[in-house]
Amino acid sequence: MAVRISFSFLSITLLLVSTSALDKKIEPGSFGYSGANGPERWGSLSPRFSVCSNGKSQSPVDIKKGILVQNKNLVSLVRDYKPANATLINNGFNIGIHFGGNVGGFTEGGKNYNLIQIHWHSPSEHLIDGHQAAAELHLVHQANDGSYSVIGVLYEIGNLDPLVAKVQNKLVELAKENCAATEEAHIALGTFDVKYFRRRSRKYFRYVGSLTTPPCTENITWTVLAKVRSISMQQLDLLKAPLQAAYKNNARPVQPLNERKIEAYKEA
Structure with missing residues (x-):
């Protein structure tokens, strides 16, 4: 059974632990992906969102291979995750899994x-x-000093993704809740294992950017893996189904690179 939480725009805000709002409180439904509250207007929706328009190190970006900088000091990305208690969450603008306790991670x-x-x-x-x-x-990873490092994994349509397959039935249940953008739904998953990502990445791209949704906080370390995974069309539809129509396509447009460099690592 899903637990549904409702919010009042006038009096209640929710702490959303995601790359959309890792360290700020925002009102669910206070930004969107089109129209009057779309990405081009995020910076004017709230003083707290101003960096969305004024920032110089925003994410996401277009990773152009012709301008990559090879960094010999980078090493293969080794991740070590452990099973932990988890909750499937529809926060109104994306579907995620939040973990409790020590899941493990990586050193960088x-x-x-x-x-x-x-x-x-x-x-x-x-x-x-x-x-x-x-x-x-x-x-999304966090260090003891509060800094964040996010790993991005790209998907193309193809075979079933084993990670999504583990929560497919729960996604169907989540969709039945039909949550509004001002609500959040939780479904307990019990002990969950992200073993599919407990591996070494031998090729990746790295740069310093921001959260990809308001408040667009900067100084976030991004690592985008070069290896593309597969997801079936049915699975992608299941990930979109719980979201309201305005949030089913929830990708922020790419942002100017400005003077930043994108580093590349490839294991010899």
Whole structure:
């Protein structure tokens, strides 16, 4: 059974632990992906969202292979995740899985980053040489000092994705809740294992960017994996089904790279 939570725009705000709002409180439904509250207007919707328009290191970006910088100091990305208690969540603008306890993660730059949640966007937010994939999974990690590092995984339509397959029945249940943009629905998953991502990544792209939805906080380390995974059309439809029509296509347009560099790693 799903637990549904409703919110009043006038008096209640919700802490959304995602790349959409990792460290701020925002009102569900206060931004969207088209029309009067679409991405081009996020910066004017609230003073707290101003960096969405004024920031110089925004995400997502178009990763153009012709301008990549090879960084010999980077190493293969080794992730070690453990089974942990998890909850499937429709927060109004994306579908995600939030974890309780120590799930594990990876070490980068002398910091240990622990996985706190994952969520999906469709179509993909990051582009590769101008190509937009069918979907993108964000694995959100946090270090003890509060800094965030997000791993982006691109999907193309093809075979079943084993991770989504584990929650397909729960996604059907979540869709039946028919939540409004001002509501949030939770379904307990019990102990959940993200073993499909407990592996070494031998090729990836890295840059410093931002959250991809308001408040668009910057100084987020992004790692976009070069390996593209497969997801079936049915699975993608299941991930979209619980969302209201205005949020089924929930990808922010790519942002200017400005003076930033995108580094590349490929294991020899």
